[in-house]
Amino acid sequence: MSALRLAVVAAGLLLVWALIVRLSGVPPYILPGPELVLDAWTSHVPALARHGAVTFTEILLGLLAGTALGVVSALSVAGFRGARRWVLPVLVASQAIPVFALAPLLVLWLGYGMPSKVAMATLIIYFPVTVAFLDGLNRTDPAWLDLARTMTAGRGRAGRRAILWHVRVPAALPALASGLRVATAVAPIGAVVGEWVGSSAGLGYLMLHANGRMQIDLMFAALLTLAALSVLLYFTVDRLLRRLLPWQPERAFDRAA
Numbered sequence: 001m002s003a004l005r006l007a008v009v010a011a012g013l014l015l016v017w018a019l020i021v022r023l024s025g026v027p028p029y030i031l032p033g034p035e036l037v038l039d040a041w042t043s044h045v046p047a048l049a050r051h052g053a054v055t056f057t058e059i060l061l062g063l064l065a066g067t068a069l070g071v072v073s074a075l076s077v078a079g080f081r082g083a084r085r086w087v088l089p090v091l092v093a094s095q096a097i098p099v100f101a102l103a104p105l106l107v108l109w110l111g112y113g114m115p116s117k118v119a120m121a122t123l124i125i126y127f128p129v130t131v132a133f134l135d136g137l138n139r140t141d142p143a144w145l146d147l148a149r150t151m152t153a154g155r156g157r158a159g160r161r162a163i164l165w166h167v168r169v170p171a172a173l174p175a176l177a178s179g180l181r182v183a184t185a186v187a188p189i190g191a192v193v194g195e196w197v198g199s200s201a202g203l204g205y206l207m208l209h210a211n212g213r214m215q216i217d218l219m220f221a222a223l224l225t226l227a228a229l230s231v232l233l234y235f236t237v238d239r240l241l242r243r244l245l246p247w248q249p250e251r252a253f254d255r256a257a
Contacts, residue, residue, distance in 0.1 A: 006231075032217040037224065040217035047206065052225050055203040058114055058191040059233065062121020066183060069122065070129030071176070078137040079164050095127050100193060107198040117199065121190035125183040132179025136172030137164075144171065177241040184237045188230045 014034050020026075021033040028036055041048065073091070076083040103120060110116035148167045149159070195204025203226045210219040 029214060029216050032220055036217045037220045040215070041221040041224070044218060044221065048203075048222060048225050051201055051203050051206045051222070052229060054114070054201040055188070055191055055195070055226065056229050056233070058117040058194075058202065059121055059187045059229075061114075061118045062190055063125055063184060063187050063233075063237075065118060066122040066125025066187075067129050067180060070126050070179070070183075071133060073126075073130045074133035074137060075164075075169075077134055078168065079161065091127065091130060094123060099123055099190060103193050103197040106194065112198045112200055117191045117194035117202065120194040121187050124186050124190040128182040128186070129176070129179045132182070133172055133176040136175025137168050139175070140168045140171045173245055177245055180241060181234070181238060184234045185230070187233075188226060192226065 018034050021031055032040075073087050077087045099120060102123065103116075106116040106119050110119060144167055145163065148163045191202065192204035192207075195202040196208055199205045203222045206222045207219045210216070210222065
């Protein structure tokens with residue numbers, strides 16, 4: 001999506017928001033208008049920048065940690081048959097327990113600082129990255145695998161390792177890219193939930209305290225800042241993945257965007 005289209009979409013959403021506030025007559029302490037939120041944003045730029053930097057750092061570190069952990073887990077399951085019995089239960093358990101229930105425990109164990117928020121983001125990112133990459137590894141074209149087995153000089157474990165790194169991993173990179181896009185979109189959830197449970201900085205912390213003081217315009221300003229950071233991170237990751245995977249075929253929808 002180009003910057004112009006993104007600006008048009010944002011302007012359209014702001015227009016709909018302003019019309020809803022104007023036509024419904026809803027009081028500002030329930031839904032402030034865009035002009036009130038803009039005033040709150042301009043009045044609290046230093047605080048929003050400081051808390052936004054904390055949240056963005058938590059999201060970025062969680063994205064890196066969750067991606068690394070997911071890639072290692074997928075490679076372990078695909079490359080070592082015995083690892084499947086150990087890794088798959090961890091995958092299931094990571095999604096069977098809601099992260100909202102784990103947030104208080106992580107804050108208790110890791111403290112109110114950044115580590116607990118990074119851990120929350122890592123838990124949310126871990127599953128989509130692992131599943132997407134593992135699915136890509138398992139869906140390698142059988143014809144490629146047969147050809148690789150025929151041409152591989154080494155047999156046994158060495159041959160399987162060579163096929164994994166030279167055939168299956170390159171073929172699975174587009175699937176990994178799809179998992180990374182999903183992970184980037186959901187990464188802010190972990191950081192913000194962790195900040196709501198217990199923190200001393202971050203946009204989630206700012207929203208929680210603004211809500212407690214009935215500063216609804218400031219809460220919306222923090223929410224819009226979080227949305228802007230999330231959109232910026234997503235399109236940055238998407239553009240980077242397109243550059244790193246030039247052989248990945250683009251769908252007609254992607255070319256139109």
